[in-house]
Amino acid sequence: MSAGWFRRRFLPGGPLPEPQPPGPRSSPVPYHRPRFLRGSGSSPGATDASRRSDSRPVRTPARGRTLPWNAGYAEIINAEKSEFNEDQAACGKLCIRRCEFGIEDQEWLTVCPEEFLTGHYWALFDGHGGPAAAILAANTLHSCLRRQLEAVIEGVTATRPPMHLSGRCVCSSDPQFVEEKGIKAEDLVIGALESAFQECDDVIGRELGAAGQGGGCTALVAVSLQGKLYVANAGDSRAILVRRDEIRVLSSEFTPETERQRIQQLAFFYPELLAGEFTRLEFPRRLKGDDLGQKVLFRDHHMNGWSYKQVEKSDLKYPLIHGQGRQARLLGTLAVSRGLGDHQLRVLDTNIQLKPFLLSIPQVTVLDVDQLALQEEDVVVMATDGLWDVLSNEQVAQLVRCFLTGNQEDPHRFSELAKILIHNTQGKDDGATGEGQVSYDDVSVFVIPLHNQGQGSGGH
Amino acid sequence: MSAGWFRRRFLPGGPLPEPQPPGPRSSPVPYHRPRFLRGSGSSPGATDASRRSDSRPVRTPARGRTLPWNAGYAEIINAEKSEFNEDQAACGKLCIRRCEFGIEDQEWLTVCPEEFLTGHYWALFDGHGGPAAAILAANTLHSCLRRQLEAVIEGVTATRPPMHLSGRCVCSSDPQFVEEKGIKAEDLVIGALESAFQECDDVIGRELGAAGQGGGCTALVAVSLQGKLYVANAGDSRAILVRRDEIRVLSSEFTPETERQRIQQLAFFYPELLAGEFTRLEFPRRLKGDDLGQKVLFRDHHMNGWSYKQVEKSDLKYPLIHGQGRQARLLGTLAVSRGLGDHQLRVLDTNIQLKPFLLSIPQVTVLDVDQLALQEEDVVVMATDGLWDVLSNEQVAQLVRCFLTGNQEDPHRFSELAKILIHNTQGKDDGATGEGQVSYDDVSVFVIPLHNQGQGSGGH
Numbered sequence: 014m015s016a017g018w019f020r021r022r023f024l025p026g027g028p029l030p031e032p033q034p035p036g037p038r039s040s041p042v043p044y045h046r047p048r049f050l051r052g053s054g055s056s057p058g059a060t061d062a063s064r065r066s067d068s069r070p071v072r073t074p075a076r077g078r079t080l081p082w083n084a085g086y087a088e089i090i091n092a093e094k095s096e097f098n099e100d101q102a103a104c105g106k107l108c109i110r111r112c113e114f115g116i117e118d119q120e121w122l123t124v125c126p127e128e129f130l131t132g133h134y135w136a137l138f139d140g141h142g143g144p145a146a147a148i149l150a151a152n153t154l155h156s157c158l159r160r161q162l163e164a165v166i167e168g169v170t171a172t173r174p175p176m177h178l179s180g181r182c183v184c185s186s187d188p189q190f191v192e193e194k195g196i197k198a199e200d201l202v203i204g205a206l207e208s209a210f211q212e213c214d215d216v217i218g219r220e221l222g223a224a225g226q227g228g229g230c231t232a233l234v235a236v237s238l239q240g241k242l243y244v245a246n247a248g249d250s251r252a253i254l255v256r257r258d259e260i261r262v263l264s265s266e267f268t269p270e271t272e273r274q275r276i277q278q279l280a281f282f283y284p285e286l287l288a289g290e291f292t293r294l295e296f297p298r299r300l301k302g303d304d305l306g307q308k309v310l311f312r313d314h315h316m317n318g319w320s321y322k323q324v325e326k327s328d329l330k331y332p333l334i335h336g337q338g339r340q341a342r343l344l345g346t347l348a349v350s351r352g353l354g355d356h357q358l359r360v361l362d363t364n365i366q367l368k369p370f371l372l373s374i375p376q377v378t379v380l381d382v383d384q385l386a387l388q389e390e391d392v393v394v395m396a397t398d399g400l401w402d403v404l405s406n407e408q409v410a411q412l413v414r415c416f417l418t419g420n421q422e423d424p425h426r427f428s429e430l431a432k433i434l435i436h437n438t439q440g441k442d443d444g445a446t447g448e449g450q451v452s453y454d455d456v457s458v459f460v461i462p463l464h465n466q467g468q469g470s471g472g473h
Numbered sequence: 474m475s476a477g478w479f480r481r482r483f484l485p486g487g488p489l490p491e492p493q494p495p496g497p498r499s500s501p502v503p504y505h506r507p508r509f510l511r512g513s514g515s516s517p518g519a520t521d522a523s524r525r526s527d528s529r530p531v532r533t534p535a536r537g538r539t540l541p542w543n544a545g546y547a548e549i550i551n552a553e554k555s556e557f558n559e560d561q562a563a564c565g566k567l568c569i570r571r572c573e574f575g576i577e578d579q580e581w582l583t584v585c586p587e588e589f590l591t592g593h594y595w596a597l598f599d600g601h602g603g604p605a606a607a608i609l610a611a612n613t614l615h616s617c618l619r620r621q622l623e624a625v626i627e628g629v630t631a632t633r634p635p636m637h638l639s640g641r642c643v644c645s646s647d648p649q650f651v652e653e654k655g656i657k658a659e660d661l662v663i664g665a666l667e668s669a670f671q672e673c674d675d676v677i678g679r680e681l682g683a684a685g686q687g688g689g690c691t692a693l694v695a696v697s698l699q700g701k702l703y704v705a706n707a708g709d710s711r712a713i714l715v716r717r718d719e720i721r722v723l724s725s726e727f728t729p730e731t732e733r734q735r736i737q738q739l740a741f742f743y744p745e746l747l748a749g750e751f752t753r754l755e756f757p758r759r760l761k762g763d764d765l766g767q768k769v770l771f772r773d774h775h776m777n778g779w780s781y782k783q784v785e786k787s788d789l790k791y792p793l794i795h796g797q798g799r800q801a802r803l804l805g806t807l808a809v810s811r812g813l814g815d816h817q818l819r820v821l822d823t824n825i826q827l828k829p830f831l832l833s834i835p836q837v838t839v840l841d842v843d844q845l846a847l848q849e850e851d852v853v854v855m856a857t858d859g860l861w862d863v864l865s866n867e868q869v870a871q872l873v874r875c876f877l878t879g880n881q882e883d884p885h886r887f888s889e890l891a892k893i894l895i896h897n898t899q900g901k902d903d904g905a906t907g908e909g910q911v912s913y914d915d916v917s918v919f920v921i922p923l924h925n926q927g928q929g930s931g932g933h
Binding site: 164165168174176177178179181183184186187190191193194196200201202203204205206207208211282283297298301303304307308309310312315316317318319320321337338372374376377 | 621624625628634636637638639641643644646647650651653654656660661662663664665666667668671742743757758761763764767768769770772775776777778779780781797798832834836837
């Protein structure tokens with residue numbers, strides 16, 4: 014397996030060992046201000062915590078962290094910051110052991126201590142409010158996933174998951190019920206990813222809470238297992254499949270705008286979450302005194318369309334979701350609506366929590382790699398929002414196709430490609446895009462060649 | 474304009490006048506049992522209230538109802554029942570007047586008493602628990618829609634809806650905010666459809682409540698306005714566009730299965746809605762005593778995938794959503810999760826209400842008719858679930874294409890086609906489908922030729 018990624022933190026391909034989450038002493042992570050735009054104007058493409066004065070790419074040797082699995086070499090592109098960067102990444106081999114339910118003592122037994130099923134794991138975490146949550150997620154999520162997969166491995170490796178994990182049918186038509194519901198092995202992997210994200214979120218809440226730290230991060234994870242690629246996303250990173258004649262989007266972004274109805278609905282169910290300080294309704298702009306009594310455009314939680322309403326005094330409050338596009342903020346504070354962490358995050362100078370509005374659950378897309386007639390140049394590009402703010406899917410695909418076609422022999426071509434993608438967000442090598450837009454955000458990219466991710470890899 | 478539809482109740486093309494909703498005396502509608510399957514086995518394709526002993530199509534003259542706009546001729550196909558059938562339909566011209574906001578007195582004034590904007594309207598209502606709700610919806614919804622459209626007509630006919638209905642800018646950059654949000658005239662029509670469904674639901678709740686009657690219905694509405702076709706759906710009816718080389722699905726079905734996560738989430742937020750009688754969790758089958766302590770497959774509101782959980786006593790309760798496919802029921806009672814009415818509906822022998830779980834809001838799809846290079850044979854087929862239970866989209870498209878190609882000169886060909894589609898659900902003319910499946914449900918069909926629905930029709 015060969016994969017290119019920048020900023021990278023450890024050697025791809027190695028096994029992912031157990032994490033040692035940083036305690037308050039081992040990782041004195043400073044708390045940074047979260048992405049914040051309450052009441053401010055618009056400064057496109059920039060977020061407060063990640064803007065840098067100089068976008069020149071710098072290579073620095075990694076300053077060693079104490080985590081053993083992270084002690085390989087690291088190469089930092091596109092950051093002058095310390096290794097405690099808000100963008101974090103992890104990748105490696107996923108080794109899953111086989112456990113079995115001991116019927117006699119009703120305990121789980123590890124019956125196969127050696128690795129039973131192997132896969133590959135790639136993850137990008139884009140932090141806000143400091144790097145603490147992103148670092149913890151990079152150190153923890155793969156272990157959560159391994160545990161969750163081991164807990165259901167009997168079902169994952171069966172043709173069809175059994176109704177009971179012990180395999181014993183309580184009801185003779187159990188297999189028929191499972192079949193009628195259309196439950197497949199891949200549904201258990203999706204379930205394991207969903208549970209792993211939740212478990213990791215709990216760990217971050219506990220660890221950062223104990224350390225008196227805050228912050229959160231988005232998470233984009235790709236897992237190659239049994240001939241399928243699972244892409245799980247909670248936040249505004251993105252993964253796309255680029256082939257010679259096709260671009261396939263493998264993730265959706267979760268922002269206050271894309272999740273407007275879910276967020277407004279929660280405020281409708283629990284108005285106390287807004288503490289009388291915000292209005293649930295969406296208007297084209299924030300209303301002011303002159304609007305009182307007028308009929309203005311608005312949208313509520315149940316509406317996809319727009320209508321008009323007569324403005325009342327309560328409509329003049331700050332909107333639950335405000336701003337458009339990259340400037341849209343939840344409760345004037347946060348630019349994403351899914352992710353990990355943020356357990357302590359509150360609206361500035363208030364006691365209003367953001368966490369109830371945030372989901373740690375990812376949306377999971379499954380790509381049946383074995384069903385694709387894969388070419389050498391077919392790759393998945395995973396990147397944090399810094400890339401997609403500047404380059405469209407089509408521009409990325411064009412860069413991928415141009416570079417890979419011309420560099421078929423280079424053994425480091427996927428790493429080089431990742432570097433080129435990042436350089437294109439820095440106003441360098443922008444001939445391909447022709448627009449010369451620049452990203453002031455952190456940018457992290459994985460380029461994953463799919464050609465070896467089919468049935469040949471992993472397995473048991 | 475020419476459209477074919479069966480069972481039809483009045484002459485298509487005429488204006489839709491104001492409704493006179495039936496009071497308790499004018500419409501002594503009997504209360505029928507709702508679709509009910511609690512604890513029963515599976516009897517595919519049949520629902521209790523609509524099963525008939527004989528599927529022979531019968532033509533009966535309509536027994537006159539007192540509603541003036543419904544006093545045209547009626548032709549009943551596929552029913553031996555009275556005109557108080559659970560399937561109801563309505564269609565006609567939609568005449569919208571222009572109103573304006575009088576700034577002086579802050580009142581709405583009708584400045585254009587003549588019709589200002591015209592469109593066409595088609596609606597199918599599939600009732601349950603008796604025909605009362607479906608009859609009321611057929612008599613009421615178009616008026617609600619007309620009112621809602623008239624209330625925003627200034628925005629609907631503008632290039633871009635104004636921030637304020639009076640057209641006066643409170644803030645000089647108002648048009649820019651509306652543009653940044655991407656709000657278009659069609660969003661106001663979508664909003665009007667959403668509001669009209671809600672208003673009609675309120676009317677049904679009030680009228681049936683006052684009459685001591687119950688029942689509900691699904692609603693599928695198509696509106697042709699200003700070169701666009703809007704399809705609004707709340708329930709399990711379906712509309713598709715059939716062209717020579719294309720089938721485009723214009724609606725999604727809303728059933729306890731397709732809306733599982735929304736329904737489970739509501740029960741998570743408000744567990745008191747289940748009164749301790751139901752479990753929110755989904756299992757492949759209803760659990761029993763033998764399952765206690767075992768690890769079984771399950772899904773909760775936040776999960777798209779499946780996982781295993783150890784069965785507790787509370788998991789043995791009846792599931793909130795139970796059964797698969799056509800047999801899936803909400804609270805053991807209802808096969809649909811969106812629609813109008815059902816304000817009084819309770820789980821048999823309990824006080825547990827279904828209404829909190831039901832949405833009256835439709836999903837609206839917009840078809841830009843003016844952007845399609847329309848052919849004579851391009852039609853929209855709208856039908857209640859009785860048709861789609863038996864015929865796939867592809868089979869319907871095949872029947873449409875075969876018939877229309879061979880009958881280009883017949884002036885009644887769209888009506889004939891609607892009849893053929895229904896016959897195909899009755900085990901007649903089944904050569905085209907080759908499967909000979911039979912529907913025991915009511916079946917209602919509209920066939921709407923699109924060729925004259927572009928800019929030429931309607932307008933102001």
